[in-house]
Amino acid sequence: MDWGTHLWDQYDVIDKHTQSGLDLLDRYIKFVKERSEIEQNYAKQLRNLTKRYAKRGNKEDQECKFSNHASFQEILNELNDYAGQRELIAENLMTGICVDLLKKLQDFKQERKTHLADVKKAQQNLESSFKHLENTKKRYAKEWAEAEKASQQAEKAESEVSATRVDVEKAKQHAHARTHTAEECRNDYAAELQKYNKEQNYHYYTDIPQLLNKLQGMDERRIRSLADGYCKFSDVEKKVLPIISKCLEGISAAGTKVNEKQASDSILVIEQHKSGFEPPADVEFEDYSQGIKSAISESSLNPPKVRGLIWPFSKKHKQTPAEDYSHLPPEQRKKRLQTKIDDIHKDLQKAQDQSEALEKMKGVYEQNPQMGDPSSLEPRILEMTQDMSRLRGELAKYETWLSEALGGEESPFPVNNNTEYGTSMPSRVTHDPDVNIYTEFDEEFDDIESPIGQCTALYNFEGNSEGTVSIKEGELLSIMEEDKGDGWMRVLRANGDEGYIPSSYVKLAP
Numbered sequence: 001m002d003w004g005t006h007l008w009d010q011y012d013v014i015d016k017h018t019q020s021g022l023d024l025l026d027r028y029i030k031f032v033k034e035r036s037e038i039e040q041n042y043a044k045q046l047r048n049l050t051k052r053y054a055k056r057g058n059k060e061d062q063e064c065k066f067s068n069h070a071s072f073q074e075i076l077n078e079l080n081d082y083a084g085q086r087e088l089i090a091e092n093l094m095t096g097i098c099v100d101l102l103k104k105l106q107d108f109k110q111e112r113k114t115h116l117a118d119v120k121k122a123q124q125n126l127e128s129s130f131k132h133l134e135n136t137k138k139r140y141a142k143e144w145a146e147a148e149k150a151s152q153q154a155e156k157a158e159s160e161v162s163a164t165r166v167d168v169e170k171a172k173q174h175a176h177a178r179t180h181t182a183e184e185c186r187n188d189y190a191a192e193l194q195k196y197n198k199e200q201n202y203h204y205y206t207d208i209p210q211l212l213n214k215l216q217g218m219d220e221r222r223i224r225s226l227a228d229g230y231c232k233f234s235d236v237e238k239k240v241l242p243i244i245s246k247c248l249e250g251i252s253a254a255g256t257k258v259n260e261k262q263a264s265d266s267i268l269v270i271e272q273h274k275s276g277f278e279p280p281a282d283v284e285f286e287d288y289s290q291g292i293k294s295a296i297s298e299s300s301l302n303p304p305k306v307r308g309l310i311w312p313f314s315k316k317h318k319q320t321p322a323e324d325y326s327h328l329p330p331e332q333r334k335k336r337l338q339t340k341i342d343d344i345h346k347d348l349q350k351a352q353d354q355s356e357a358l359e360k361m362k363g364v365y366e367q368n369p370q371m372g373d374p375s376s377l378e379p380r381i382l383e384m385t386q387d388m389s390r391l392r393g394e395l396a397k398y399e400t401w402l403s404e405a406l407g408g409e410e411s412p413f414p415v416n417n418n419t420e421y422g423t424s425m426p427s428r429v430t431h432d433p434d435v436n437i438y439t440e441f442d443e444e445f446d447d448i449e450s451p452i453g454q455c456t457a458l459y460n461f462e463g464n465s466e467g468t469v470s471i472k473e474g475e476l477l478s479i480m481e482e483d484k485g486d487g488w489m490r491v492l493r494a495n496g497d498e499g500y501i502p503s504s505y506v507k508l509a510p
Contacts, residue, residue: 003216004209011119014215018112021222025105028229032097039090046083050076067258074254082247085240092236097229104225108218115215126203129196136192140185147182150175274331324401337402348391353485355384361467371499372466451478451492455506469499
């Protein structure tokens with residue numbers, strides 16, 4: 001069923017119905033826009049909430065190891081991610097629904113206006129044709145009346161005895177002319193009537209139905225667009241539901257991580273704050289009834305050094321931190337010293353790796369002067385040597401303090417292995433500063449002649465500095481020297497060019 005066939009005479013109804021549909025579309029756009037603003041404000045409030053309750057203070061406070069504190073921080077992080085998904089919902093509501101429907105609304109309004117104007121124009125054309133028909137009909141009726149009147153006057157003149165022959169002939173000619181004119185008007189009226197009926201038939205059976213059907217098609221497209229907007233209203237949130245669910249699962253997981261019993265927060269409190277002191281011994285009874293002894297015993301001359309009484313619930317005065325952590329209780333001092341030694345080991349290993357890389361590059365420059373000047377690396381090598389000497393000095397100092405803290409005991413805290421650089425760190429550094437630690441490497445480097453692997457260039461690289469080589473994306477390269485932690489590796493091109501390139505610019509061949 002279509003509007004053109006069944007609603008050909010209901011122009012006002014169609015006008016009102018289509019306008020009502022566009023008003024509904026406009027209301028829905030405003031509704032979605034307000035919903036988007038609500039989501040945006042909700043996300044903003046959530047972010048402010050998480051920021052307000054986030055852990056603040058020094059680094060140790062922020063990196064609290066207690067599970068209940070850490071879990072709350074995880075909950076805040078998950079809630080912050082959840083807020084991000086609400087922002088995404090707000091953005092998708094605006095871009096996926098409001099912007100699209102607003103553009104379509106403007107198009108529908110313009111299309112409706114055009115079709116309604118065409119209907120009015122067609123109606124006006126038909127009315128104009130009908131007026132022209134009425135005028136032709138009136139002229140025909142007038143001329144026919146005048147012709148009959150002229151005929152009656154001619155018959156009267158012919159029947160009168162007093163009328164001359166000339167008068168009678170003149171009256172007959174006038175009647176004949178009027179009749180002829182009336183016949184012409186009659187023919188004009190018949191032609192105009194036929195023309196109008198044809199136009200009216202086209203108007204009501206072709207032109208108007210087509211225009212009304214176009215309005216129907218426009219309204220159906222508006223309805224479909226609105227229906228799609230209804231579905232998108234739900235789909236926008238469905239798309240982020242998996243991530244929102246992960247955020248909520250993360251909040252639940254943070255709750256399950258909290259462990260208040262053994263090997264958890266309670267044990268961690270002990271490990272972090274155990275002093276290592278023993279509780280004070282019983283106070284001995286001093287008997288004054290025997291009188292004061294005049295002789296002074298040897299033990300009284302050299303009394304044992306006794307630690308003062310500890311009052312656990314009294315207010316403690318904050319002590320000034322010392323470099324050797326002597327202001328801390330024994331157990332805490334040992335841990336802090338051991339941690340400091342481990343950190344120095346890592347820094348020392350990193351410095352050694354960088355120094356070795358510089359020595360290797362210097363060796364390359366010495367063997368291939370065209371690649372670079374070996375002397376340009378001397379300042380950096382000297383700087384690294386000084387850094388290593390300083391680190392060795394600090395390491396010896398902290399190891400001495402740790403030995404004193406242990407009092408001859410074996411450290412209960414094993415030295416951590418530095419796995420970040422692919423090698424284990426010994427607990428003591430025994431390198432002799434006067435010995436060249438790179439001699440063994442130089443001898444080994446001289447023996448390397450064949451590639452140790454292949455790789456493919458991911459990006460173009462312009463080797464403008466000394467010792468580097470230019471490569472092109474997709475080029476197959478031979479690896480002559482792997483990355484030693486400084487982010488560079490030495491490669492050989494197919495044309496014989498050799499030099500260093502960034503390790504991140506290539507992909508290792510399987």
